[in-house]
Amino acid sequence: MKGLSAASGLSCESVAKKYGFEYCTSDYHKILSDPEINCVSIVTRNSLHASLVIEALKNKKKDHWVYDESEGGSRIITECCHFIDFMQFIIGSSPMGNVHRLIKG
Incomplete structure (x- = not known):
């Protein structure tokens, strides 16, 4: 990184x-x-996120945002998705793969 x-x-x-x-x-x-x-990855409070994403996009940086008013969503969803994405990157593994292995035994 x-x-x-x-x-x-x-x-x-x-x-x-x-x-x-x-x-x-x-x-x-x-x-x-x-x-x-x-x-x-812009890891900020929701009140700061949008303006930083806009600034990042203007600087040709990519970010992802999961909240779409037409689809619904909330602060918990947006923050959890970013956290899960970040942890997935850090550990180099998909959470669903780990859940599957735990269930399968």
Whole structure:
């Protein structure tokens, strides 16, 4: 993983080191302007998410968002989906595959 941004430089540094990010910053603009980054995961409160996604898209970064008013949804759904996607990436495994193995024994 390339870059990590968080409001606190100290927490950002420890998380970046723990998960192998190449660098960390307290200025998210550095992530959005990095030409080597093409996909971002915006893990913020819902009230901040939309504006950051718009800014990321303007910088040609990809993000995914599961809430669609026509389909319904809620804060729990959006945050859980992002969390599950992130954990799936970290562990390199599909949760359904793990559930299947647990059920099958």
